[in-house]
Amino acid sequence: MRRVRTAIAGMVLGTLGLAGCGQSSGSGSGTSATPVASGSAPAVGAFPVTVQAGNGSVTLTSRPGRIVSLSPTATEILYAIGAGGQVAAVDDQSDYPAEAPKTSLSGFKPNVEAIVAAKPDLVVLANDLEGVVKGLGKVGVPVLVEPAATKLDETYDQIRDLGAATGNADKAGQVADGIKGELDRLAAAAPKGKELTYYHELDTTPYAATSGTFIGQIYGLFGLKNIADAAPGAAGGYPKLSAEFIVKADPDLIFLADTKCCGQNAAALAGRPGWSGLSAIKDGHVVELDDDVASRWGPRVVDLAEAVSAAVQKAAG
Known part of the structure; x- marks a missing residue:
């Protein structure tokens, strides 16, 4: 599954110049x-x-x-x-x-x-x-x-x-x-003025996705700020983040798109060195996404948006 997910990210990068x-x-x-x-x-x-x-x-x-x-x-x-x-x-x-x-x-x-x-x-x-x-x-x-x-x-x-x-x-x-x-x-119902930050994990490397990607634009509908936008290599859309970078950014929300491929969840994140103190983990704002829904751009993008919406509503409290 990890090979497939990496290939999907590569395909996204490789098609940026194709005609609409x-x-x-x-x-x-x-x-x-x-x-x-x-x-x-x-x-x-x-x-x-x-x-x-x-x-x-x-x-x-x-x-x-x-x-x-x-x-x-x-x-x-x-x-x-x-x-x-x-x-x-x-x-x-x-x-x-x-x-x-x-x-x-x-x-x-x-x-x-x-x-x-x-x-x-x-x-x-x-x-x-x-x-x-x-x-x-x-x-x-x-x-x-x-x-x-x-x-x-x-x-x-x-x-x-x-x-x-x-x-x-x-x-x-x-x-x-x-x-x-x-x-x-869903976007119209999003809380306004909260400026919540988030981290979207593609795999356990860990690779992330910036706001300029398709998935990043979905998060943008809800006014979320992407920590990966400030990472080295962000210009490519899919930067590899260091654990230190993520810990320092301390995102309000963490979205995992590697639950099926790599068995990731809140408990697994808490077991990573230095991660147990992250706000998203302590506050229960780790969202386990369906890998397939989070990596495709078809009709089930609504399911993805609903998951993001629910998480934002909960975090905005």
């Missing part, structure tokens, strides 16, 4: 960020449709019926917008929703022959690794690269991209609008 995604043609427009059952029947958009993805303009001549998703975030989005019934296979990291047809396919080391064996009429990726886009293009398989979002607007764009590409544009618009509405509601 946006639906350019086809029908399209909230209600809910929760994935819907694959048996639902949303309105089907018109084809052909062209989508502006991370790999440029991609035209689909007909509605895809066998989608292969090699991106856990894309998998979550596909099910949320009602395209679950069109998904034929997903990668080995796509663990949500439970009904997604998980396989041994890898998004980190994609194998063109293995992907083609699934007979896809659309492949969705977060990164073009191992020359997979070119390889699939040679055999006529359309590919959408939807890279790690660096801001919330890119999440909304990717949801609409996948809605247009799968013939589920109306539902995709509802999902995107629903997420934005929920985030706006």
